Every structure is written in structure tokens, then in C-alpha cells.
Amino acid sequence: MREMIPKKISKIDFALMGPKEVRKLSATKVITADTYDDDGFPIPMGLMDLHMGVIEPGLRCKTSGRKMDEDPGHFGHIDLAMPVIHSGYSKTVKDILNATHPASGRLMLTQDRIDHYDKQIQALMDSDAGTTVSIGGIASRAIREATKSKSCPHCGEPKIKVTLDKPTTFREEGRKLTPKEVRSRLEKIPNSDLLCLGFNPKITRPEYMVLTVLSVPPVPMRPSITLESGERSEDDLTHKLVDVLRINQRLRENRDAGAPQLIVEDLWELLQYHITTYFDNQTAGIPTARHRSGRPLKTIVQRLKGKEGRFRSNLSGKRVNFSARTVITPDPYLSINQVGVPELAARELTVPVRINIHNLSFMRQLIKENFVPTDPEKYIPGINYMIRPDGRRVKLTDENWEFNHDRLEPGFIVERHLMDGDIVLFNRQPSLHRMSMMAHEVRIMKGKTFRINLCVCPPYNADFDGDEMNLHVVQSEEARAEARILMRVQEHIRSPRFGGAVIGAIHDHITGMFLLTHGTASYDIDQTVRVLSRVDYKGELPKPEYPKAEGGPRWSGRQIFSVLLPNDMNLKYNASVYFADRTPEENAELDMIVEIVNGNMIRGPVDGNSISAFKGRILEEISRLQGANAAKDFIDKVTRLAVGALMETGCTTGIDDADVPQDALNQITEAQIAAVKEVDKLVNAYNKGKFKPRPGRSVEETLEVEIMGVLGRVRDKSGEIAGWHLGMDNFAVIMARSGARGSMLNLSQMAGSIGQQAVRGERISRGYERRTLSHFNKGDLGADAKGFVRSSYKSGLSPTEYFFHSMGGREGLVDTAVRTSRSGYMQRRLVNALEDLRVKYDYTVRNTANTVVQFQYGEDSIDPTKSKFGKAIDVDGLIEEVAGGK
Amino acid sequence: MNDNILWLNKLVPKHVLLKESEIDGKLTPLNITREQLPKILLKDPALKALDEEAKQNDVVEVHRFSESAGSNIAYRRVVEE
Numbered sequence: 001m002r003e004m005i006p007k008k009i010s011k012i013d014f015a016l017m018g019p020k021e022v023r024k025l026s027a028t029k030v031i032t033a034d035t036y037d038d039d040g041f042p043i044p045m046g047l048m049d050l051h052m053g054v055i056e057p058g059l060r061c062k063t064s065g066r067k068m069d070e071d072p073g074h075f076g077h078i079d080l081a082m083p084v085i086h087s088g089y090s091k092t093v094k095d096i097l098n099a100t101h102p103a104s105g106r107l108m109l110t111q112d113r114i115d116h117y118d119k120q121i122q123a124l125m126d127s128d129a130g131t132t133v134s135i136g137g138i139a140s141r142a143i144r145e146a147t148k149s150k151s152c153p154h155c156g157e158p159k160i161k162v163t164l165d166k167p168t169t170f171r172e173e174g175r176k177l178t179p180k181e182v183r184s185r186l187e188k189i190p191n192s193d194l195l196c197l198g199f200n201p202k203i204t205r206p207e208y209m210v211l212t213v214l215s216v217p218p219v220p221m222r223p224s225i226t227l228e229s230g231e232r233s234e235d236d237l238t239h240k241l242v243d244v245l246r247i248n249q250r251l252r253e254n255r256d257a258g259a260p261q262l263i264v265e266d267l268w269e270l271l272q273y274h275i276t277t278y279f280d281n282q283t284a285g286i287p288t289a290r291h292r293s294g295r296p297l298k299t300i301v302q303r304l305k306g307k308e309g310r311f312r313s314n315l316s317g318k319r320v321n322f323s324a325r326t327v328i329t330p331d332p333y334l335s336i337n338q339v340g341v342p343e344l345a346a347r348e349l350t351v352p353v354r355i356n357i358h359n360l361s362f363m364r365q366l367i368k369e370n371f372v373p374t375d376p377e378k379y380i381p382g383i384n385y386m387i388r389p390d391g392r393r394v395k396l397t398d399e400n401w402e403f404n405h406d407r408l409e410p411g412f413i414v415e416r417h418l419m420d421g422d423i424v425l426f427n428r429q430p431s432l433h434r435m436s437m438m439a440h441e442v443r444i445m446k447g448k449t450f451r452i453n454l455c456v457c458p459p460y461n462a463d464f465d466g467d468e469m470n471l472h473v474v475q476s477e478e479a480r481a482e483a484r485i486l487m488r489v490q491e492h493i494r495s496p497r498f499g500g501a502v503i504g505a506i507h508d509h510i511t512g513m514f515l516l517t518h519g520t521a522s523y524d525i526d527q528t529v530r531v532l533s534r535v536d537y538k539g540e541l542p543k544p545e546y547p548k549a550e551g552g553p554r555w556s557g558r559q560i561f562s563v564l565l566p567n568d569m570n571l572k573y574n575a576s577v578y579f580a581d582r583t584p585e586e587n588a589e590l591d592m593i594v595e596i597v598n599g600n601m602i603r604g605p606v607d608g609n610s611i612s613a614f615k616g617r618i619l620e621e622i623s624r625l626q627g628a629n630a631a632k633d634f635i636d637k638v639t640r641l642a643v644g645a646l647m648e649t650g651c652t653t654g655i656d657d658a659d660v661p662q663d664a665l666n667q668i669t670e671a672q673i674a675a676v677k678e679v680d681k682l683v684n685a686y687n688k689g690k691f692k693p694r695p696g697r698s699v700e701e702t703l704e705v706e707i708m709g710v711l712g713r714v715r716d717k718s719g720e721i722a723g724w725h726l727g728m729d730n731f732a733v734i735m736a737r738s739g740a741r742g743s744m745l746n747l748s749q750m751a752g753s754i755g756q757q758a759v760r761g762e763r764i765s766r767g768y769e770r771r772t773l774s775h776f777n778k779g780d781l782g783a784d785a786k787g788f789v790r791s792s793y794k795s796g797l798s799p800t801e802y803f804f805h806s807m808g809g810r811e812g813l814v815d816t817a818v819r820t821s822r823s824g825y826m827q828r829r830l831v832n833a834l835e836d837l838r839v840k841y842d843y844t845v846r847n848t849a850n851t852v853v854q855f856q857y858g859e860d861s862i863d864p865t866k867s868k869f870g871k872a873i874d875v876d877g878l879i880e881e882v883a884g885g886k
Numbered sequence: 887m888n889d890n891i892l893w894l895n896k897l898v899p900k901h902v903l904l905k906e907s908e909i910d911g912k913l914t915p916l917n918i919t920r921e922q923l924p925k926i927l928l929k930d931p932a933l934k935a936l937d938e939e940a941k942q943n944d945v946v947e948v949h950r951f952s953e954s955a956g957s958n959i960a961y962r963r964v965v966e967e
Contacts, residue, residue, distance in 0.1 A: 133967070842916070842917055844916070844918070846922070850922055851921075851922045851923070851924065852918055852922050852923060852924060853924070855916065855918075855958070855959070855960050855961070856955075856958065858954055858955075859952040859953075859954050859955040859958040860952070860954040860955035862954065870954070
């Protein structure tokens with residue numbers, strides 16, 4: 001199948017095609033506006049002439065003799081009765097007309113200047129690629145300069161300005177210029193002036209922008225379709241060409257018969273209209289050409305342009321085979337490297353396998369199993385097609401499988417169904433970074449959804465509210481190896497963005513580990529064994545921490561967790577539950593400091609600061625020092641352990657987790673009343689003009705800042721009051737403090753008070769005249785009138801509060817909507833600018849022209865993926881290691 | 887470096903115009919030819935502020951501050967436009 005490439009392309013010139021070339025390229029001249037005769041046979045010299053290619057099976061092309069699907073077709077041409085402006089070039093034509101003198105055809109620049117520009121363009125033409133200066137840029141400067149001159153420096157005559165009535169009418173002092181006149185002016189420009197205008201006279205000439213002959217695209221480019229009724233329906237392009245031919249014919253007849261000038265001109269303009277819309281049916285300033293049904297015709301530009309056009313839809317983006325898409329659902333028992341694939345999909349997706357003496361019997365077994373299953377419940381991969389050594393594809397069916405089973409031999413290729421362990425690419429749109437497409441190992445499963453481990457949700461930004469994802473089966477040995485080495489999930493645990501883990505324990509995993517390991521939590525032998533069995537732990541149990549406990553020995557959660565730690569790990573850090581507002585001693589007392597000595601957890605709970613993505617210290621340490629494999633193992637096991645621990649303790653939250661005693665509510669109300677009073681005092685001072693502005697601010701601004709400060713403090717205060725009564729026996733608090741989900745602010749807004757609402761970073765100020773709502777007095781600057789919400793989410797909001805809260809909420813929604821589209825386009829431009837840069841072996845960053853963009857990658861040659869948050873060396877960790885912690 | 891006001895701005899890095907004899911010694915170890923260098927316009931204010939007069943195809947050494955490495959040296963080839 002592979003054809004040899006006979007010649008190497010060294011250079012491509014893009015230029016206008018002249019009439020000579022159009023005729024040379026043409027397989028036939030088209031003169032008849034008809035397509036097929038009564039028998040349905042293409043009319044010679046009609047638009048479907050067999051010289052331009054065939055679209056019917058059985059017929060042969062009269063130019064190349066090829067059959068339907070072998071022949072790409074050949075261009076034809078239409079000789080136009082009168083010249084017509086090419087609407088795509090009308091602006092260039094105007095510029096050139098204005099830069100040259102009509103009588104002499106000379107460019108209105110002195111010979112000196114012409115030589116100057118010629119030299120620049122010539123130099124550019126001689127140089128290789130890799131420059132940002134374009135010939136067009138220099139030419140347009142030359143044209144601009146020439147347009148400025150009042151008279152021609154060559155003949156001395158003054159020039160007259162030509163204006164363009166879009167799209168194709170030229171005027172000179174109000175008088176219309178016919179395309180014929182335009183063409184003859186362009187013809188006059190001597191070759192010596194052309195280079196300056198951006199034309200290479202050896203290849204092209206400006207008068208080619210006025211058409212005398214129209215190229216007709218090959219028939220396979222505009223195939224007609226036969227409807228069910230047997231009626232023929234022509235392509236839009238063919239329709240348009242029929243219009244062109246018809247008017248062309250009438251124009252020629254009228255002109256030759258000596259018809260009145262007016263009629264000829266009208267027809268001429270009509271021909272211009274048809275040719276303009278044939279190129280672009282959305283040309284500004286002229287009505288769109290429509291089908292009989294009223295549908296606008298899809299002509300050449302419409303085929304190419306936009307999202308559904310040839311470029312974006314068919315060339316940049318393509319539909320692919322060996323892919324699947326379905327809804328995703330979670331499965332915590334899968335490894336992060338795996339993906340669960342439904343059997344239904346697995347039987348459609350195939351991997352080509354070349355038969356050799358080693359896999360021959362296995363493949364035969366697969367064929368047999370699939371047609372005569374021994375256990376119908378069990379998934380056994382089958383074979384859809386086999387490809388014989390001569391390249392023929394054979395589909396395996398109930399009838400032929402036995403025959404093909406027997407003749408299978410080395411050299412055949414079979415297309416085997418997906419099976420456990422196959423490597424596939426998994427992707428979720430929008431694909432914003434490289435972690436949006438990672439390689440997973442297949443696990444065939446019942447059901448109809450793709451199953452993924454929960455830890456890979458953040459990199460894909462996936463959740464399970466109906467998200468769908470795509471799966472691609474890589475087809476070659478190289479691709480499989482590449483995917484496994486470079487794209488596997490475990491290779492992406494650490495992010496190149498900031499040198500930390502992006503895949504780690506989330507939500508329940510963190511809650512679970514916290515519940516397992518916090519405080520003095522301990523487990524009897526049954527529980528310990530049950531939890532440890534989740535991680536396939538093999539070996540002796542550690543010595544129980546509480547050997548003499550009532551009811552038998554008990555193990556601490558930390559002991560259970562330590563099983564997963566490498567023996568040489570030594571760490572000391574603050575847990576996520578650490579109270580930032582208390583002293584280290586107090587925190588140590590409360591068991592908020594984590595200490596690991598020789599792979600044993602001595603104290604502290606395992607929470608977000610230990611195992612979560614982005615900030616988990618233990619995860620960070622293992623993934624950086626022990627490698628991707630160890631990190632994958634750790635994540636897989638720690639999450640299973642957490643799920644096991646949750647099964648022992650349980651965890652639930654509800655509205656009663658936001659319950660605080662009446663006493664505390666009273667305190668919050670008091671604090672709010674005090675704050676509102678303070679605000680009133682500030683407002684009073686302002687109203688009496690006693691308020692002093694702060695440096696650099698107006699009095700009003702100062703007042704706002706002060707009020708915002710007071711109200712911000714009271715929200716913190718009420719949160720604090722609520723917080724005192726929300727202890728670590730509260731699951732909502734455990735989730736918030738351990739870093740699993742939610743924050744203490746969320747909780748205090750539910751239990752205490754929601755606080756000040758803001759629009760554009762200021763207290764709410766817009767609405768009615770000098771007030772936000774008619775519930776307040778004009779000019780009221782107090783807390784309630786400007787969006788302070790005293791209520792909590794649980795107690796419910798008053799009507800005015802609700803309104804202010806909605807205003808603030810609306811701003812948040814609008815902001816995110818605007819931000820995503822804007823940052824998306826920003827990123828697209830950045831990616832397009834950087835996509836072909838690469839780091840060479842000498843650590844320079846270069847582009848495709850091999851020019852240097854950066855002399856040393858990142859200026860420090862450090863791969864951020866392997867760094868510790870951007871630093872090549874973890875100095876603190878090294879000191880700790882060498883000095884032994886003390 | 888002279889006392890041109892331009893150099894007082896902390897965002898303007900130090901520029902050094904290399905002598906023709908120095909250029910090969912700087913570029914050869916880096917395995918970079920002069921054509922592969924990033925460009926700098928002859929009319930660039932930094933070139934005008936130098937003591938020496940730069941001309942087309944000269945090479946300037948730019949000592950930049952680097953967030954990641956502390957300092958960084960880049961080379962740029964002077965072009966007319």
C-alpha cells in the first residue's frame with residue numbers, strides 16, 4: 001500500500017494563478033450550464049464532464065482513465081465573456097492602483113526608493129526561513145510610500161485617487177471603472193516595478209487579480225447525490241457554477257449582438273455578483289445567494305471557514321478509531337494506574353497482535369473460547385478480524401471461525417479484544433494540561449461505565465455527576481512502550497508546574513486516615529487485622545501499643561499506618577489540624593505535631609498535611625525520593641487503609657453538626673450588636689464631619705475601610721465563638737480541620753453568621769437613589785443597609801439579607817464564567833506560541849528554526865517535576881538527615 | 887557601564903557589547919552559531935545607552951536577574967530591523 005515518494009520538495013511558492021496556468025491545468029473547457037442528459041449521462045463540456053473526474057461507479061475518467069474512488073478529479077475552466085474582479089483581492093487592487101500611475105503604469109516612487117525596497121525583498125527571498133519580517137510587510141511599506149506621492153516621479157503627471165466601493169466597484173472621481181479598465185491599468189505596470197509591490201514577476205502578475213478565466217473544481221469535490229426518489233441533487237458549488245455559466249452565456253450573446261450598453265453592464269454586474277458569491281457567500285455589502293428553498297448556499301469560503309470548516313473540523317481535528325466514550329464512576333479498589341472498562345466497550349476496541357510461535361496457541365484458544373465458551377460468565381477476549389500475510393482482512397464469524405482457527409499461523413495479525421493489562425490512553429476535556437490525558441492499564445468490568453480511582457479526579461478535574469471520558473487504544477508496540485513509560489498515571493503524580501504531587505489522597509481518604517490515627521485511637525486484634533488486610537499486608541503484626549488493655553491487646557492507628565512507611569523515613573512537621581494561634585508547646589500537648597522516626601509514626605495524626613495532593617508531606621517525600629512506583633503503591637495502599645478505617649469508625653455529618661448552644665448564639669448576637677454600634681459611631685462621626693481621612697484616601701474611602709474592618713472582625717469573632725463549641729468530636733469539624741473538605745469559615749457561616757456581602761470588593765452600594773433597597777433610609781451608611789448579613793445559613797436570612805447575598809453570589813458566578821473563557825483563550829495563544837519549542841540535549845531551548853530561545857532551560861536546567869517545589873535540593877531535609885534531627 | 891539614567895532602572899539588565907575577538911570564545915563552547923542567537927534591534931535603547939557604538943551583526947552579552955538561578959547570561963545579535 002505504501003507508495004514511494006519520487007521527489008523531495010525543496011520549496012513551495014504561493015502565488016496567484018494566471019489565465020495561462022488555469023487553462024494549462026484545465027482538463028476541459030466548460031460551456032454548457034447543464035449537467036446530465038436525459039439518460040443521466042454527463043454532458044460533454046458540461047459541469048459534470050467526464051474529463052473532470054467521475055462520481056459514478058462503472059464510469060472511467062476521460063483524463064486519467066481511473067475509476068471512481070481512485071480518481072481525485074481534474075480541474076476544468078470557464079472562459080469569461082468579460083473580465084471580473086476577484087473579490088478577495090479588491091483591496092490589494094485598490095492599493096496598487098493608488099500606488100501606480102494610470103498612464104505610465106509606473107510605481108510612483110523614485111528609482112532610488114524602488115531599488116532600496118527591491119534590495120530588501122531580494123535579500124529576504126535569498127535567505128532561509130526563520131525570520132519575522134515578511135515580503136508582504138516590506139511591499140506594503142513601499143505601497144504606502146508611493147500612495148503618499150502627489151504626482152508620478154517618472155512622468156510628472158498628477159495622480160487621481162481611486163476609491164473602492166466594497167466589495168468590487170472601483171471609482172475614480174465618482175466615475176465607475178470597469179474591470180476591463182482596471183485590468184488594462186494593472187497590465188501596464190512594468191515587471192521592473194513588481195518586486196516592490198510584492199509580486200515575483202517570474203511567477204505572477206497583478207492583473208491576475210482580475211479574472212478572465214475561471215477555474216472549475218473537479219467533480220469529486222462537488223459530487224451530486226441521488227435522492228431516494230431517484231432525483232438528482234447537485235452540490236451548492238455546482239449550482240453556483242451553473243449561475244455563472246448561464247449569465248456568462250447571456251452576456252456574451254448580448255455583447256456580440258450589440259445590445260445596449262445598459263443591458264450589457266447589468267449582465268456584467270450580475271456575472272460579477274455570481275462569481276463573488278461563488279468564492280464567498282458572506283461577502284459584506286452584497287446579498288447572500290440562496291438555494292430555491294431559501295437556504296444560503298455553502299460556497300468555497302464557507303467550506304473552509306470557522307469551527308465546522310475544513311481546517312478546524314477536518315484537518316486540525318479528526319474522528320479516530322479505537323476509541324470509546326462513556327460516563328465515569330468511582331472505584332476505590334482500582335489502582336490509580338488502572339481504568340475499569342465495560343465488557344461492551346472492550347469487545348469493540350481491539351489491539352493488533354502479530355502471531356508468532358509463542359502466542360499462536362493462546363490466540364487459537366481465544367478464538368475457540370469466543371465461539372464455544374466454556375464459561376459464559378467469564379470475560380475472555382475474542383478476535384474480530386484477522387489480517388492474512390497478504391494483507392486481506394477476514395472477519396471471524398460463526399461460519400468461518402473453525403476454518404480460520406486452523407489456518408492461523410505466524411505472520412498473521414489478529415485484532416484482539418481488550419483484556420486486563422492492556423495499556424490505553426484516558427482523557428477528559430477540556431484537555432488543559434498534560435495530566436488531562438494519561439495512560440491507564442485496563443481492567444475489564446461488568447457494567448457500562450468507565451471506572452477510575454478517586455485520586456486521579458483532581459488532575460482530570462473530574463467528578464461523577466455525569467462526567468464522560470474518552471479512551472483510546474494505542475495500536476503499535478512503540479506507542480504502547482511510550483505510553484507506559486511516559487504517560488502512565490504514576491509518572492504524573494508529581495506536577496511539572498510546581499514540583500509537588502498533584503495526585504494524592506482526597507476527601508474520605510483524609511477523614512479516614514485522621515480517624516484511624518488521631519489521638520489515642522486504638523484497635524483490637526480483629527479490627528487491626530481487618531484494616532491491615534486491606535493493604536495486603538504480609539508479615540508479623542507490630543508489637544501492640546497497649547498490650548494490657550481490657551479485652552486483649554490493642555494497636556494504635558499510628559502503628560497500623562506505619563506499616564506503609566519506608567524504614568528510613570524521618571520527618572517532623574505540623575499536622576493540618578495544628579492550631580496556628582497557639583504555641584508549639586500547646587499544639588504538641590494536643591498531638592498536633594507529626595513525628596516519624598525510622599519509618600515509625602511516633603506522634604501526631606495523619607491528615608491532609610501528610611497524604612493529600614499539593615501539601616502531603618509523606619506523599620511528597622516518598623514520590624520525590626523513592627520514585628513513581630513507590631508513590632503509586634503508597635497512594636493505593638493509604639487510600640485502601642483509609643477506606644478500611646472508615647468502615648471501622650464511620651463518619652457522618654448533617655445540619656446538627658452546625659448546632660451551637662443558645663449561649664454561644666447569644667454571644668454572637670451581642671458581638672454583632674456591638675459591631676453595628678461601632679459602625680454607627682463611625683457613620684455619625686462622618687456625618688458630623690469629624691472623620692479624619694487616612695493618608696492617600698478620601699474621607700469616604702477611609703470610612704468604608706474602617707467599616708469593612710469592623711465587620712470583618714465581627715465575622716471572625718462569631719466564627720471563633722462558634723468554633724469554641726464545635727470540637728473535634730464533630731465530623732464536620734474533623735473534615736474541615738484535617739483538610740478533607742470544607743473550611744472552618746464554611747462552618748461558622750452555617751452556625752454563626754454569614755458576614756458582609758461584597759460586589760466589586762466593596763460593600764453593596766448600588767440599587768436605588770442613595771440607598772440599596774427601599775427598606776432603608778436614603779443615605780444610610782449603616783451595616784444592615786449595605787449588605788451585612790447577621791444571620792447564619794442555618795437560621796435563615798431576612799429578605800433584605802437574602803437579596804444582598806444573591807447580589808454577591810451573582811457576582812461570583814459571572815466572574816467564573818468570564819474568567820474561564822478569557823483564561824482559556826489566553827492559554828490557547830500561549831500554547832500556540834510555545835508549542836514547538838524544545839529542550840535540546842545541550843539544555844538550550846530552541847525553536848524549529850533552531851534559534852535559541854533560552855540559553856539554559858529554566859535558566860537553572862532543573863526539571864521542576866523532580867524538584868522540591870521548584871528547588872533542586874531540599875536543603876532543610878538534607879541538614880535534618882545529616883545532623884540527625886537534633 | 888556608564889551613568890546613563892537607563893541603567894538605574896532595576897528592570898533593565900546589564901548589557902555588554904562583545905569585541906569581535908571575544909565572540910567566538912563565548913559562543914563556540916555553547917555550540918551556538920551567531921545566526922541562532924536571539925536578536926536585538928539596533929535602535930534598542932539599551933544599545934544606544936552603551937559607551938561603544940553597536941553595529942549590525944555585533945553580539946551583546948546580557949546579564950539578567952533570574953528568579954530560578956540568581957543570574958543568567960544571554961547573548962543577542964544586533965540587527966537593523
